[in-house]
Amino acid sequence: MTDKITRENIGAPNAPFYTPIQNPPPGTFVKTTQSNGVIENIPSLFTPLKLRGITLPNRIALSPMCTFSAQDGALTDWHLVHLGQFALRGAGLIMVEATAVTPEGRLSPNDSGLWNDEQIAPLKRIVDFVHSQGVKIGIQLAHGGRKASTIAAFINVKALGNNVKYSQLLPEEFGGWPNDVIGPSPIPWDDEHANPKELTIEQIHEIQESFVAAAKRAEKAGFDIVELHYAHGYLAHEFFSPISNKRTDQYGGSFENRVRFGLEITKKVREIWSEDKPLFVRISATDWVDDEDSWEIKQSVELSKLFQALGVDLIDVSTGGNTPKQNLAVKDHFQVPFAEVIKKNVDINVATVGLIKDPKLANGIVENGQADLVFLARSFLADGNWAIRAAKELGVLIQTPVQYNYAIRSFL
Numbered sequence: 001m002t003d004k005i006t007r008e009n010i011g012a013p014n015a016p017f018y019t020p021i022q023n024p025p026p027g028t029f030v031k032t033t034q035s036n037g038v039i040e041n042i043p044s045l046f047t048p049l050k051l052r053g054i055t056l057p058n059r060i061a062l063s064p065m066c067t068f069s070a071q072d073g074a075l076t077d078w079h080l081v082h083l084g085q086f087a088l089r090g091a092g093l094i095m096v097e098a099t100a101v102t103p104e105g106r107l108s109p110n111d112s113g114l115w116n117d118e119q120i121a122p123l124k125r126i127v128d129f130v131h132s133q134g135v136k137i138g139i140q141l142a143h144g145g146r147k148a149s150t151i152a153a154f155i156n157v158k159a160l161g162n163n164v165k166y167s168q169l170l171p172e173e174f175g176g177w178p179n180d181v182i183g184p185s186p187i188p189w190d191d192e193h194a195n196p197k198e199l200t201i202e203q204i205h206e207i208q209e210s211f212v213a214a215a216k217r218a219e220k221a222g223f224d225i226v227e228l229h230y231a232h233g234y235l236a237h238e239f240f241s242p243i244s245n246k247r248t249d250q251y252g253g254s255f256e257n258r259v260r261f262g263l264e265i266t267k268k269v270r271e272i273w274s275e276d277k278p279l280f281v282r283i284s285a286t287d288w289v290d291d292e293d294s295w296e297i298k299q300s301v302e303l304s305k306l307f308q309a310l311g312v313d314l315i316d317v318s319t320g321g322n323t324p325k326q327n328l329a330v331k332d333h334f335q336v337p338f339a340e341v342i343k344k345n346v347d348i349n350v351a352t353v354g355l356i357k358d359p360k361l362a363n364g365i366v367e368n369g370q371a372d373l374v375f376l377a378r379s380f381l382a383d384g385n386w387a388i389r390a391a392k393e394l395g396v397l398i399q400t401p402v403q404y405n406y407a408i409r410s411f412l
């Protein structure tokens, strides 16, 4: 029997194609490099995190990133390779980019979407691949609200030095839908964005149901986690903030009314999302505006308590994005203090994100109890090997795919 276990190249169970089983999954702590197998002082970044029925092997997550590369909302082979690479490189969790729950909720025509059943299969292919490697994967469900119908970010090539800079707004002639952009109130984000139409109560309920329908499709695609995107000035954040929400009905005015839109979606999604699967919510903890009534950290704490009561498992804490008036000093770890405040005041798991580059400092965030999970966006784009490099810098060996283990162990 032992012979069979050691000699047979066993396939991953339930994978739709043959691929060797990864056990333990990539990203799992193996040993400290000093200790020759004796497990001592595991850096916090490489300790597992249990959330309902799933366990992440470490605290390093790929942050959701729009890639503006989908067609009619459907992901392609490009996304399979793009997201799949992180499953081979030690990320503890992969989060699929903002995925629109309605066509009008997309930021650009090439956003990911999950408003129809045809969009399930390409997502399932990615989920199946990531699962075949023993890795967990979530999807971020979103509605862009008044920031919809814009050009793909990388078309604005000024940063590359040739001085081209278009208005953000994507007109109809280029496939945009500026006349169908909606928001809680008819206030544009700035004069480069559409003039949003104020949602009727009926339309509010329709969009809420679109989130629920998309979550049901995410379940069919096999995702482990749903993250509701309530940050960055997109629709839910627009409802939360008095800067963008001037309604006088039950969805505007008081704190209770402004958070109603997001809470109702959360409750409905939690009801249909499997009991053993975690639900995340990404919020902007502050609008970064001091001189007018705005969304602030103290409201984020109160809202996080309400999410916790509804069965949300983790608050993914970002900031800003709701107004060009935001006054923020972007620097390394600039959003960590906001995650820390929520962590200290609410009995819930918290993630942080934003200019986290250095592995030792990232480890400190978890070790010091400032957050439970660290999301990386640009650090992972710049270095797909970030988690493996972090392990080396922290003096530990982590599991990589069996096909790579011998190389990583000899070369790193």
Ligand SMILES: Cc1cc2nc3c(=O)[nH]c(=O)nc-3n(C[C@H](O)[C@H](O)[C@H](O)COP(=O)(O)O)c2cc1C
Binding pocket: 063, 064, 065, 066, 067, 097, 098, 140, 229, 231, 232, 282, 318, 353, 354, 355, 356, 375, 376, 377, 378, 379
């Ligand atoms: C190209 C790109 C696309 C992004 N798309 C999303 C997105 O779909 N959803 C989201 O919540 N944040 C998005 N973000 C924000 C990132 O998830 C992250 O919060 C932010 O970039 C800060 O982290 P970083 O300093 O590690 O890049 C995006 C960021 C980048 C760079």
